[in-house]
Amino acid sequence: MLIARAPRFRSNGAVRYETISNSLFIRNRVNLRALLKPKSIVIVLSNDIFPTNADGTMSFKQNSDLFHLSGIDQEETALILMPDAIDPKEREILFVRETNEHIAVWEGAKLSKEQATAVSGINRVEWSNSFDGFLHRLIPQADHIYLTTNEHLRASVVVETRNARFIRDCQARYPLHRYERLAQLMHQLRMTKDAEELRLLSKACDITEAGVRRVLGFIKPGVGEWEIEAELLHEFVRRGSRGFAYSPIIGSGLNACVLHYLSNDKICQDGEMVLMDVAAECCGWNADLTRTVPVNGRFTKRQRQVYDAVLRAFHELNGLVRPGNTPLDYHQQVIEVMERELVNLGLFTASEAKAQGPDKPLVKKYFMHGTSHHLGLDVHDVAPPHQPFAAGMVFTIEPGIYIREENLGVRLENDIFIANDRNIDLMSSIPIEAEEIEDLMNR
Numbered sequence: 001m002l003i004a005r006a007p008r009f010r011s012n013g014a015v016r017y018e019t020i021s022n023s024l025f026i027r028n029r030v031n032l033r034a035l036l037k038p039k040s041i042v043i044v045l046s047n048d049i050f051p052t053n054a055d056g057t058m059s060f061k062q063n064s065d066l067f068h069l070s071g072i073d074q075e076e077t078a079l080i081l082m083p084d085a086i087d088p089k090e091r092e093i094l095f096v097r098e099t100n101e102h103i104a105v106w107e108g109a110k111l112s113k114e115q116a117t118a119v120s121g122i123n124r125v126e127w128s129n130s131f132d133g134f135l136h137r138l139i140p141q142a143d144h145i146y147l148t149t150n151e152h153l154r155a156s157v158v159v160e161t162r163n164a165r166f167i168r169d170c171q172a173r174y175p176l177h178r179y180e181r182l183a184q185l186m187h188q189l190r191m192t193k194d195a196e197e198l199r200l201l202s203k204a205c206d207i208t209e210a211g212v213r214r215v216l217g218f219i220k221p222g223v224g225e226w227e228i229e230a231e232l233l234h235e236f237v238r239r240g241s242r243g244f245a246y247s248p249i250i251g252s253g254l255n256a257c258v259l260h261y262l263s264n265d266k267i268c269q270d271g272e273m274v275l276m277d278v279a280a281e282c283c284g285w286n287a288d289l290t291r292t293v294p295v296n297g298r299f300t301k302r303q304r305q306v307y308d309a310v311l312r313a314f315h316e317l318n319g320l321v322r323p324g325n326t327p328l329d330y331h332q333q334v335i336e337v338m339e340r341e342l343v344n345l346g347l348f349t350a351s352e353a354k355a356q357g358p359d360k361p362l363v364k365k366y367f368m369h370g371t372s373h374h375l376g377l378d379v380h381d382v383a384p385p386h387q388p389f390a391a392g393m394v395f396t397i398e399p400g401i402y403i404r405e406e407n408l409g410v411r412l413e414n415d416i417f418i419a420n421d422r423n424i425d426l427m428s429s430i431p432i433e434a435e436e437i438e439d440l441m442n443r
């Protein structure tokens with residue numbers, strides 16, 4: 001059962017990123033059209049390039065709704081969809097930044113109109129500076145204006161995004177139209193994954209696997225958490241990822257109990273475990289993985305007890321993320337599973353567990369975070385609230401046990417596709433059994 005080798009890898013040296021078929025984005029727009037009210041116009045803008053300090057900027061991150069509908073990963077892009085437009089040529093219009101020689105010299109090539117059509121499958125492409133004129137001509141044909149807002153339950157946005165600015169301006173300019181929430185429809189559409197999305201999510205998982213296998217042979221006492229981070233990034237980027245799907249958490253010893261530990265600046269010590277919540281992105285789709293391994297390559301008896309408890313919980317929870325079950329019921333079931341494991345580990349007794357109120361503070365003392373979330377273009381992907389699990393969704397399953405008094409935290413996290421008849425673990429080939437981890441660390 002031991003899988004010895006990293007997946008074979010040979011750089012083709014020719015293309016860094018693979019091409020996504022524009023049929024995905026065409027299908028996505030067809031699916032959205034079916035949900036719109038008659039006489040609607042949908043307007044989605046790209047994100048801003050956010051500033052840092054002085055003349056610095058953060059790297060560009062596209063608006064996920066715009067990417068879902070167009071595949072365009074470029075700033076200053078806008079999309080207008082108007083299925084009932086009188087002129088059929090105006091039913092889909094993509095606006096991209098007009099390039100020029102100055103931009104070509106300083107920033108490199110931007111999409112030509114032809115390239116934008118090839119990426120998105122949208123025939124009508126205009127330059128961004130003509131957007132206002134088009135909008136003003138088209139909007140009188142519409143009754144409903146769909147605009148995009150960030151309705152993620154845990155979003156905390158203190159800056160005014162480009163889409164938020166546009167909503168303000170648009171409502172001021174066209175106050176008597178009926179405004180609609182595009183987010184409600186996008187959450188419904190994005191919560192299940194197309195076969196092409198699943199392929200790219202699987203590729204992100206495969207790239208992640210290569211990174212894990214690389215570091216299993218690298219981790220030993222005296223290695224810096226940041227060196228593990230560097231090894232992973234190296235493996236991800238050379239395989240066609242732009243890098244980490246999210247800021248990596250590499251926490252050894254007590255740091256494994258810090259849920260959002262990001263400094264990754266401690267030396268991994270003999271006898272500790274190191275928790276790695278780290279994964280690759282691929283073409284915009286994200287993997288999300290956690291592995292926790294003994295720094296010296298051998299679990300102590302206690303580490304193994306805790307590890308096996310988390311692994312058992314992982315397998316049990318995988319059986320619960322199934323069509324028909326609801327997130328609310330699942331949450332209760334998770335608490336029961338974790339309570340049983342925590343009692344078995346001697347962290348509290350069955351009678352102490354029984355005496356707790358419904359909030360189960362004893363479980364939350366050792367397991368204090370969510371257990372599953374949707375995964376896709378966003379790591380914590382969007383979906384309508386309280387949506388029952390259904391075929392076509394991709395979820396993480398990520399139980400953990402954190403025992404601060406023992407300097408020990410273990411979390412395991414894989415990504416699961418819910419198929420009709422079973423769950424398909426997109427990370428099933430990434431080592432997770434304790435024996436396999438030990439074997440790979442001691443080669």
Ligand code: GLY
Pocket residue numbers: 246277278288289373379398413
């Ligand atoms: N890496 C983020 C999460 O596990 O939710």
Ligand code: MN
Pocket residue numbers: 288373396398413
């Ligand atoms: Mn996760």
Ligand code: MN
Pocket residue numbers: 277278288289290413
């Ligand atoms: Mn994670």
